[in-house]
Amino acid sequence: MIIDCVKVYVKAGNGGNGCVSFHREKYVSHGGPDGGDGGNGGNIVLKIETGDNTLLKYKYRHKFVAGNGGDGRADKFHGKTADDIVLPVPPGTVVKDAASGRIIVDMTDREPFILCKGGRGGWGNRHFSTPTRQIPRFAKSGLKGEEREVIFELKMLADVALIGLPNVGKSSILAAISSAAPKIADYDFTTLSPNLGVVRTGEGKGFVAADIPGLIEGASDGKGLGHTFLRHIDRCRLMLHVVDVSADCDRSPVGDIKLINAELAEYSQELASKPQLLVGNKYDSALPGYNEHIDELKAYAEDNGLPLIFVSAVTRFHTEELIDMTAAALKTLPPLTVYEADYSDPEPEGPLDKTIEITKNGSVYECESEWLYRLVGSVNFSDRDSLAYFQRMLRVNGIIEQLEAAGVRDGDTVRMYDFEFDFIK
Numbered sequence: 001m002i003i004d005c006v007k008v009y010v011k012a013g014n015g016g017n018g019c020v021s022f023h024r025e026k027y028v029s030h031g032g033p034d035g036g037d038g039g040n041g042g043n044i045v046l047k048i049e050t051g052d053n054t055l056l057k058y059k060y061r062h063k064f065v066a067g068n069g070g071d072g073r074a075d076k077f078h079g080k081t082a083d084d085i086v087l088p089v090p091p092g093t094v095v096k097d098a099a100s101g102r103i104i105v106d107m108t109d110r111e112p113f114i115l116c117k118g119g120r121g122g123w124g125n126r127h128f129s130t131p132t133r134q135i136p137r138f139a140k141s142g143l144k145g146e147e148r149e150v151i152f153e154l155k156m157l158a159d160v161a162l163i164g165l166p167n168v169g170k171s172s173i174l175a176a177i178s179s180a181a182p183k184i185a186d187y188d189f190t191t192l193s194p195n196l197g198v199v200r201t202g203e204g205k206g207f208v209a210a211d212i213p214g215l216i217e218g219a220s221d222g223k224g225l226g227h228t229f230l231r232h233i234d235r236c237r238l239m240l241h242v243v244d245v246s247a248d249c250d251r252s253p254v255g256d257i258k259l260i261n262a263e264l265a266e267y268s269q270e271l272a273s274k275p276q277l278l279v280g281n282k283y284d285s286a287l288p289g290y291n292e293h294i295d296e297l298k299a300y301a302e303d304n305g306l307p308l309i310f311v312s313a314v315t316r317f318h319t320e321e322l323i324d325m326t327a328a329a330l331k332t333l334p335p336l337t338v339y340e341a342d343y344s345d346p347e348p349e350g351p352l353d354k355t356i357e358i359t360k361n362g363s364v365y366e367c368e369s370e371w372l373y374r375l376v377g378s379v380n381f382s383d384r385d386s387l388a389y390f391q392r393m394l395r396v397n398g399i400i401e402q403l404e405a406a407g408v409r410d411g412d413t414v415r416m417y418d419f420e421f422d423f424i425k
């Protein structure tokens with residue numbers, strides 16, 4: 001079974017901590033601060049792997065955590081920047097945020113994409129010396145790497161999709177017009193997963209056609225193989241709607257077309273309204289002139305203004321014409337759908353809102369906010385200078401006022417993540 005939808009947990013590495021150190025050398029009594037910076041955490045990067053068309057490699061492994069940056073060291077030595085984790089995905093993979101379902105990126109034809117950014121390494125103490133603070137005994141911790149749970153959903157990049165009931169000859173047509181070699185047999189549901197084939201045309205670079213498992217009435221309720229495979233043809237530009245017109249087929253092609261169209265509409269109105277080209281297959285064993293189904297099909301095509309062609313995948317009757325007709329139709333149609341990201345992360349390096357959330361938990365006031373989290377993470381509470389910096393940041397960013405407004409009075413306990421203190425104004 002094809003794996004075309006997986007949930008993956010990804011986490012970028014944390015930044016390494018900055019180092020506190022002072023230069024030491026013989027005969028140099030008061031060396032300056034020389035603590036190196038922490039290295040950056042590794043990113044999680046997505047990269048298109050051409051030629052691949054399944055997400056199978058994520059079936060058993062769906063947790064990826066990039067390494068943390070190394071800590072800075074004395075003598076201005078930077079911590080090591082951790083390696084990125086590169087996740088290969090087949091072209092056409094749409095990446096969504098698992099919680100909200102919003103699209104993060106559509107990996108159709110693009111450069112590698114950073115899905116989670118590694119945390120920046122913290123600065124070593126040498127960055128913190130000022131004319132009045134010549135002995136900075138603190139450095140910054142590295143920032144946390146981003147983490148998220150995402151869904152990879154494969155929507156193949158086919159210009160043309162072959163649709164129809166089982167056994168009408170979709171795979172046979174794909175094999176006749178393209179380089180693909182799908183399984184073909186005289187029973188329903190021979191095709192269990194989509195196949196892709198490149199169709200060469202006289203001019204231009206050809207087009208890509210996809211064959212999906214047959215649909216049946218009630219597919220939208222999960223009958224047959226259901227309509228899960230329709231996601232693969234979501235972005236196609238044209239559908240070749242295949243029907244069986246052989247004399248020994250007792251079904252009405254027009255009835256079948258209506259049935260399939262109703263199933264498409266049940267899945268997505270957008271897909272149902274995509275242009276179609278009707279293909280009457282198995283014409284080699286049809287009885288033109290004696291087959292009312294064929295006349296009915298011609299009349300239906302005419303009434304609905306749809307192009308119709310009779311072909312035989314077995315004898316290759318009209319298969320070249322089918323390619324030409326398809327190529328000509330594609331010329332007039334818009335390009336493949338590429339999904340726009342509807343997810344924009346707040347710029348991690350950008351200015352953050354300084355409003356904090358204060359909740360009273362027993363006698364303790366707990367404070368939370370992204371900005372505060374970063375501030376607490378960057379302070380060394382055992383160092384006086386660093387603590388002074390923390391207090392100053394609280395003051396100049398209006399945190400003290402926010403605490404007072406929330407009812408905090410002198411002597412009350414305030415907790416900011418893993419740091420707890422008694423409030424004294």
Ligand SMILES: Nc1nc2c(ncn2[C@@H]2O[C@H](COP(=O)(O)OP(=O)(O)OP(=O)(O)O)[C@@H](O)[C@H]2O)c(=O)[nH]1
Nearest residue numbers: 166167168169170171172185189190191214282313
């Ligand atoms: N006589 C005749 N038989 C055909 C033609 N095209 C396909 N067939 C036969 O019809 C049967 C079904 O063909 P497939 O190509 O597997 O049909 P499909 O639509 O892909 O079927 P599913 O994958 O089960 O949905 C096979 O036995 C084919 O040999 C044709 O043009 N003429």
Ligand SMILES: [Mg+2]
Nearest residue numbers: 170171190191
């Ligand atoms: Mg098939």
